Amino acid sequence: MRKTKYLIVGSSHAALEALRAIRQVDGDGAMAMLTRDAHLPYSPTILPYVVSGRSPASRVLLRDEKFFAENGCTFVPNATATALDANARTVALASGETWYYEKLLIATGAAPAIPPIPGLENVRFHVLRSLEDAQALRASMQGARRAVVLGAGLVGLHAAENLAEAGLVVSVVEMQDHVLAGYFDATASTRIEAAFRDHGVTLHLGRKAVGIEGAGESCTVRLDDGTGIEADLLLVAVGVKPAVEWLAGSGIAINKGVLVDDALRTNLPDIWAAGDVAEARDFHTGSPSLIGIIPTAVEQGRIAGMGMAGDSYLKPYAGGVPVNTFRFFGRVALSIGKTTEGGAEIAEHEAQGYRRAVLAEGRLIGFSSVDEPFDVGVMGELIRRRVDLSGCRESFLARPLETGRRLMSEGWR
Amino acid sequence: MGAFDTIAFHPERCDGCGACMTACSTAKGGASRLSIVPGAGDGRFELALCRQCGDPRCVMVCPAGALFKESDTGVIAWDETRCIDCLLCTAGCAYAGIALDDASGRVSKCDTCDGDPACVKVCPTGALEWVTAGDIYRDYGEKEDLFVPGLSACQGCNSELIIRHAMRKIGRNAVVATPPGCIPGMGSVGYNGKTGCKVPVFHPLLTNTASMLAGIRRQYDRTGRKDMVVMALAGDGGTSDCGFHAVSGAAERNEKILYVCVDNEGYMNTGMQRSSTTPFGSWTSTTPVGDHMRGKSQDAKDLPMVMVAHKCAYVATASTGYMDDLYAKLDKAIAASFEGFSYLHIYSPCPTGWRIPSDKVIEACRLSVESNFVTLWEYTREKGLHFTRSPDRPIPVQAYVEMLGKYRHLNAAETAHIQAKVDEKVALLRQLAAA
Ligand SMILES: Cc1cc2nc3c(=O)[nH]c(=O)nc-3n(C[C@H](O)[C@H](O)[C@H](O)COP(=O)(O)OP(=O)(O)OC[C@H]3O[C@@H](n4cnc5c(N)ncnc54)[C@H](O)[C@@H]3O)c2cc1C
Numbered sequence: 001m002r003k004t005k006y007l008i009v010g011s012s013h014a015a016l017e018a019l020r021a022i023r024q025v026d027g028d029g030a031m032a033m034l035t036r037d038a039h040l041p042y043s044p045t046i047l048p049y050v051v052s053g054r055s056p057a058s059r060v061l062l063r064d065e066k067f068f069a070e071n072g073c074t075f076v077p078n079a080t081a082t083a084l085d086a087n088a089r090t091v092a093l094a095s096g097e098t099w100y101y102e103k104l105l106i107a108t109g110a111a112p113a114i115p116p117i118p119g120l121e122n123v124r125f126h127v128l129r130s131l132e133d134a135q136a137l138r139a140s141m142q143g144a145r146r147a148v149v150l151g152a153g154l155v156g157l158h159a160a161e162n163l164a165e166a167g168l169v170v171s172v173v174e175m176q177d178h179v180l181a182g183y184f185d186a187t188a189s190t191r192i193e194a195a196f197r198d199h200g201v202t203l204h205l206g207r208k209a210v211g212i213e214g215a216g217e218s219c220t221v222r223l224d225d226g227t228g229i230e231a232d233l234l235l236v237a238v239g240v241k242p243a244v245e246w247l248a249g250s251g252i253a254i255n256k257g258v259l260v261d262d263a264l265r266t267n268l269p270d271i272w273a274a275g276d277v278a279e280a281r282d283f284h285t286g287s288p289s290l291i292g293i294i295p296t297a298v299e300q301g302r303i304a305g306m307g308m309a310g311d312s313y314l315k316p317y318a319g320g321v322p323v324n325t326f327r328f329f330g331r332v333a334l335s336i337g338k339t340t341e342g343g344a345e346i347a348e349h350e351a352q353g354y355r356r357a358v359l360a361e362g363r364l365i366g367f368s369s370v371d372e373p374f375d376v377g378v379m380g381e382l383i384r385r386r387v388d389l390s391g392c393r394e395s396f397l398a399r400p401l402e403t404g405r406r407l408m409s410e411g412w413r
Numbered sequence: 414m415g416a417f418d419t420i421a422f423h424p425e426r427c428d429g430c431g432a433c434m435t436a437c438s439t440a441k442g443g444a445s446r447l448s449i450v451p452g453a454g455d456g457r458f459e460l461a462l463c464r465q466c467g468d469p470r471c472v473m474v475c476p477a478g479a480l481f482k483e484s485d486t487g488v489i490a491w492d493e494t495r496c497i498d499c500l501l502c503t504a505g506c507a508y509a510g511i512a513l514d515d516a517s518g519r520v521s522k523c524d525t526c527d528g529d530p531a532c533v534k535v536c537p538t539g540a541l542e543w544v545t546a547g548d549i550y551r552d553y554g555e556k557e558d559l560f561v562p563g564l565s566a567c568q569g570c571n572s573e574l575i576i577r578h579a580m581r582k583i584g585r586n587a588v589v590a591t592p593p594g595c596i597p598g599m600g601s602v603g604y605n606g607k608t609g610c611k612v613p614v615f616h617p618l619l620t621n622t623a624s625m626l627a628g629i630r631r632q633y634d635r636t637g638r639k640d641m642v643v644m645a646l647a648g649d650g651g652t653s654d655c656g657f658h659a660v661s662g663a664a665e666r667n668e669k670i671l672y673v674c675v676d677n678e679g680y681m682n683t684g685m686q687r688s689s690t691t692p693f694g695s696w697t698s699t700t701p702v703g704d705h706m707r708g709k710s711q712d713a714k715d716l717p718m719v720m721v722a723h724k725c726a727y728v729a730t731a732s733t734g735y736m737d738d739l740y741a742k743l744d745k746a747i748a749a750s751f752e753g754f755s756y757l758h759i760y761s762p763c764p765t766g767w768r769i770p771s772d773k774v775i776e777a778c779r780l781s782v783e784s785n786f787v788t789l790w791e792y793t794r795e796k797g798l799h800f801t802r803s804p805d806r807p808i809p810v811q812a813y814v815e816m817l818g819k820y821r822h823l824n825a826a827e828t829a830h831i832q833a834k835v836d837e838k839v840a841l842l843r844q845l846a847a848a
Pocket of ligand 1: 009010011012013014015019034035036037043044045048078079081082107108110111116128129154155158180243246274275276277292293295297323324325499501
């Protein structure tokens with residue numbers, strides 16, 4: 001059995017930020033980072049660029065061996081965790097090895113959700129979460145002509161753009177009436193949809209795939225209105241689910257993800273969870289939710305790491321704020337906070353670009369735009385700090401970028 | 414990780430001319446990487462610029478490994494060949510320090526022009542400043558600390574900063590005199606037969622410091638040791654009052670001594686009695702505030718000017734609010750001490766005796782200089798006197814005075830008196846500097 005003080009399972013954004021936070025106060029406590037992956041850390045977010053060929057697989061790694069040596073962290077690739085025994089404080093691996101820990105971070109992220117569509121099990125389909133997935137998709141793309149993408153979220157749309165740019169005939173099927181529904185209102189989504197249509201992508205919005213006919217590489221995707229779309233490349237991108245299988249029977253409280261408090265602690269002693277695997281407070285509702293994006297993974301990783309190292313500067317997690325920075329065909333769509341719901345005060349502006357500010361009680365709660373870039377981090381800070389905008393409301397709505405920059409400069413010299 | 418050089422912004426000096434932005438976009442060939450935006454009131458401006466954070470969120474959210482903090486400069490560097498233009502970094506930054514350049518479709522951010530920022534050079538008002546203090550702390554952090562750990566001054570006191578940093582620069586070839594005052598009070602001369610300093614240190618009388626040093630220097634000269642720095646770390650009382658005849662005599666004889674006076678405007682170590690450098694209006698235990706007295710009724714002796722009148726090899730004033738300036742002067746003062754009498758006067762606010770919160774001492778240093786209460790200058794026989802920081806555009810002395818508890822009782826007329834003395838002093842210095 002191998003032993004360590006800090007055991008981190010997972011090697012992506014949440015894990016790396018936890019490492020940094022721990023080392024900030026504990027320079028030499030023994031640490032190990034286990035990952036199912038065969039590679040040094042990389043981000044799932046880079047994968048569409050591996051698919052397109054823009055980022056060679058060799059240049060996407062976020063850290064090198066030297067980093068782990070310098071930080072006194074044993075990096076263990078090809079290490080799939082299969083079970084947790086919280087009483088014995090051990091994590092068992094598929095290889096048969098076990099690791100004893102004093103403090104454990106669960107940062108196993110999420111895995112693609114596979115919808116229960118009849119016939120899906122008979123065909124070869126792709127998902128996009130690992131480097132191997134990206135390389136397989138890139139390989140299949142070379143010979144394929146017609147692609148169907150299930151799901152018009154971030155992953156689906158990124159891939160659809162890749163496939164269209166590679167010359168394939170692409171169809172996207174989405175249950176919701178608009179693409180990127182969680183992030184953008186209908187006006188914004190409509191602009192994005194038009195861009196995809198202009199680039200030859202067929203969007204089947206408000207439609208469900210009800211069956212997959214065929215076997216092997218080629219198939220027909222049957223929609224709920226009877227339409228059949230032929231494909232020799234099928235990508236399933238309907239969403240993700242937290243990677244919690246290995247925790248079954250451990251006594252860890254799980255809803256959809258691992259439930260954590262505002263210090264990112266699970267219900268069991270000395271075990272934290274952060275990132276896509278965790279179900280933590282939502283900033284707007286205050287209730288547990290899954291917000292599977294890098295900024296929340298990093299924020300949670302940091303707080304968990306501070307807690308693990310006993311850092312007295314730890315401040316409780318304020319809750320996740322949805323963020324989306326989306327580039328499509330060279331254009332820009334951005335959103336942060338609560339931008340879609342009604343009820344609050346909404347200020348829209350449409351000219352060359354489109355922007356939408358959502359306020360409640362004189363404070364910003366959401367901001368989004370298409371073709372009109374803004375400083376996402378500045379708006380995020382105004383939202384998170386609940387900055388009172390009543391004194392500069394007019395200038396904020398007329399010139400949000402300038403006013404936002406001014407407020408940050410004034411407030412935090 | 415250490416401190417680094419940085420671009421500082423003084424909003425009160427910015428007139429919104431925009432020359433910095435033009436210079437940036439010319440130097441970098443694209444959108445300006447800093448932006449000046451209208452501020453809250455008329456004629457007020459604010460700045461958005463990368464702050465080269467110590468825990469950079471932009472770096473941690475980057476999925477491409479395209480951003481990283483350079484360990485030698487502290488600059489957050491951008492690798493354009495790795496960047497995938499996803500803009501997540503802009504979501505990580507709360508200051509708009511990294512933003513999309515519309516023309517190129519890529520992000521851009523300040524790289525400080527490799528330590529020679531184009532924006533600072535063109536700023537006509539001094540609103541942008543290239544502050545090199547960070548480099549100094551990093552360099553000196555690596556040098557040997559010649560005082561033992563555990564010396565304890567009052568919380569917030571500058572003296573520890575001064576002596577530890579000065580001795581790091583001076584190095585092991587030194588003999589140090591610490592006459593009675595706060596510095597030996599902190600333990601520099603040691604306890605129970607053990608010294609508090611890793612170079613020879615001794616505790617002369619208040620009255621004979623400069624004389625003893627003169628003798629020590631002559632003995633070293635006699636034995637051929639020309640590389641020894643023979644120096645004092647003294648207070649204002651020991652220098653300006655009871656030790657003054659010795660200091661004046663050594664200066665007149667041009668003894669090769671480095672004399673550092675740490676001026677906290679009184680005998681703080683023994684219970685906060687007034688000294689000749691205590692300024693007008695100050696509360697001290699011997700110039701109390703009550704029915705008959707309202708603090709010190711005389712003005713301070715301007716000791717550094719007195720030393721200029723001695724035509725020393727080197728005379729300079731310094732403040733710990735401006736460490737880069739202090740360091741440059743320390744270099745010159747050390748060099749000059751091999752040639753003749755070298756005098757460095759460091760103004761050092763006293764949290765205990767002046768009644769300043771311990772976290773506001775450096776702030777007091779800054780305001781003292783920004784208001785010209787303290788002026789930063791140096792003198793040599795060859796070049797005369799010149800300012801090392803411009804006394805132009807001072808803030809009212811009121812801003813400095815009101816943060817100090819020892820002036821709490823001052824009325825408008827008394828504050829006006831202090832302002833008048835400051836103006837008078839600066840006028841004289843300007844004449845000398847212009848000559
Ligand atoms: C194609 C794509 C595009 C995306 N685009 C964006 C975007 O634009 N913006 C954004 O904010 N987010 C985006 N995301 C989401 C973002 O990548 C995730 O939110 C983020 O990676 C979460 O980080 P994490 O550390 O929680 O876990 P993950 O990145 O999911 O990493 C999980 C880690 O755990 C390891 N692991 C999993 N199970 C085990 C096990 N049993 N044993 C050992 N190790 C295990 C994995 O190998 C991996 O190292 C995108 C995701 C994808 C797939």
